[in-house]
Amino acid sequence: MIYTEDLTKHFDDFVAVDGVNLNVSAGEVMVLLGPNGSGKTTTVRMLTSILIPTRGRAEVAGYDVIKHPDKVRASVGVLTEHHGLYNRMNAQEYLMFYGRLYNFEPKEMVSRIDQLLERFELADVRFKRLGEYSKGMRQKLSLIRALLHNPPVLLLDEPTSALDPENARLVRNALHTLRDGNRAILLCTHNLAEAEELADKVAIIRRGHIIFNDTLPNLKFQLLGPKEYEARLANKTDSKMPALPAGVVITSRGENWLRFRIQDAEHTNPHLIQTMLDCQLEVVSFNEVPQSLEEAYLAVNNRVAEQEKASLA
């Protein structure tokens, strides 16, 4: 649904995006992570045929962004960084205006607008001037605008940035539903918890380069190493430890807990637990230690920053 190959954009001498390769299939959510000014917005603008790539190519919903810009735009729903609402209109007028631009039949348009306003809890304020909307309401209305024409591809820039936790949950749930509807979603966000919840794939962009692009589990594995497990014990850990199975390393320990890094958890964990039980260690719990996306993100950024520093030196 979204495919880019060596996608590059120069503004005069400045290279905003350099050789970006992305692939998002239907039903997938790809989260594009990166610091401010890293090239996320430029990438999205190339995917909506607003910016013309300097090099490379991109296809969105099966259409080439250079050859078929109108078809690309008709197939994409975009939530932009700025809400861009017209303050003197009300929500109903605003959505009707965009619906007519997308060539909707009036009857179909009204029912679609009703449905979306209800879903995002804006039906009660549909006749209120947009200038009087709160930041969160504006954000939700912008999202409705992006969804109005039921596009197969969604490009969303910080969809929950201005929302309170309740509304952020509402939007995230909506995104889960939208993914199930076989849409390809590219999500730009700084909210790593949200990214972790929604992402099937993660691409990290830095200074226009994609420095990482893979599934979320692979990202964590490659950057944070094999998973860690923690065993909580009823007795103290200073008793003599048996020989551990191959591929298990103790990374840290406390008075009544142990942490292991395990290479092949599925095969090794049953052996490890059995070994501990054989040694009369009273295992109260045995859990996977969560590896956060934040750690992985910071790890990859630090690694690249060090490489850049070294190459400069």
Next chain:
Amino acid sequence: MLNKLQPALLIAQREIRDQFRDWRIVFPILGLTVFFPFLMNFTAGQILGFVQKYGANIIGERLVPFLLMVVGFFPISVSLVIALETFVGEKERGSIEPLLNTPLKDWQLYLGKLLSATVYPLLSSYLGMGFYLTGLYINHIPLPEASVLILVVVLTTVQALVMVTGAVVVSSQATSVRAANLLASFIIIPIALLIQAESVVMFWGTYESLWWAVFGLSVLGILLARVGLVHFQREELLGREIDVLNVRWMWRVYRRGFTRDEKSFWTWWRNLFPDTFREMKRSILVVTAIMVVAILLGVWETHNYFVVLGQSGLQGMNSQLNSLVKIWPIFSIVPVIAIWWQNIRALLLAFILGTFSFGVLGVMPVMATMFAAGYFFGLLTGNGLPVLGYLAFILPHGIIEIPAAILATAAVVQVGAVLATPIPGKTFGEVWINALAGWSRVMLGIVIPMLLIGACIEAWITPRIALLFFR
């Protein structure tokens, strides 16, 4: 076709509705539409009463249509403010990007914006003129003739068109409303000068002449709309965030356009000729045709303004040529430099005129020269000078200078043509700098050297050949 126009009308409809909801636009327009015409009625009544006391009725007669023009112009001046912020204002408010993300075609968006900036002020202008005329009728002040009324309405309409199309071009190219407002002086000043000129014509009472202004403004409006449309790029609207005068970039674009990446002067110069003729083929043909027409018009004018030159006049020419031969000896430099600089100056003037009129006024100097040449040809041959004698005055240096003038003028026309032609992926600034580079290539590589040779011939050889025909 109506289906294709529908999105443009939608854009216009939304914006016009928005304008009606903005008291900062409604209030001044209402004031100009309702209050101002009454003020003008009062002024007209007072001045008419005053001038009639002294028997200067004609001033009063001319004042009534003049004030009608003023009443019509004031509301359309608001169109400039609306048009200036059509694109760049939405960009600053962040509402342009969602619009650019829709499947609207560029021309639909552009036309929608153009209509929205024109319709409201123009309607106010018509309404204001209506109020003014009603006031005249109620106060028993004689109304202008129907032809004058039509003229003023049409003139106001095309003025609005030019202002709006110009302002929309500015708005689509500027990166901030502030920059657009600063650039607006390029519209306000010429329009202010034009209004002054039109006022003078109105007081002279030669209303028919104003139809030429209508014609010229219509052409300019259409050209501006075309230029705006061909250079309208979604990328430009969102790709540039700040107005920075990047002299290094400008120089690089200019240098590339000028040198065309040729490695040596010789290869540059060798390729200059085929490149020039290939790229400027149409412009050269157009300028040549204009020159021929100008010569024929000049000859034709001798029928209207024929002057009989006596035998003494022709003999006087002999003595003048003799003295010219004496003061301009062969290889004297001063006359060569004087002739050379005079010709360069005329062609520079063509460039300046052409720059502000998309090449249209750039043909004026060469047209005027050829018209004069045609007129003198008709006059001298009409007075018995053999054709060959006249050609002896013109051809020796003209054989070099006329093609040089054609090339230089064609290069100016080319600048205008390039600006009005879509060049995908290039910004307005880039196209303009490239056009400038193309013009200076032709000037420095071909025209100026040709003019130097022509000046040498004109100073050293032409008077001597001409003298042979006057002995």
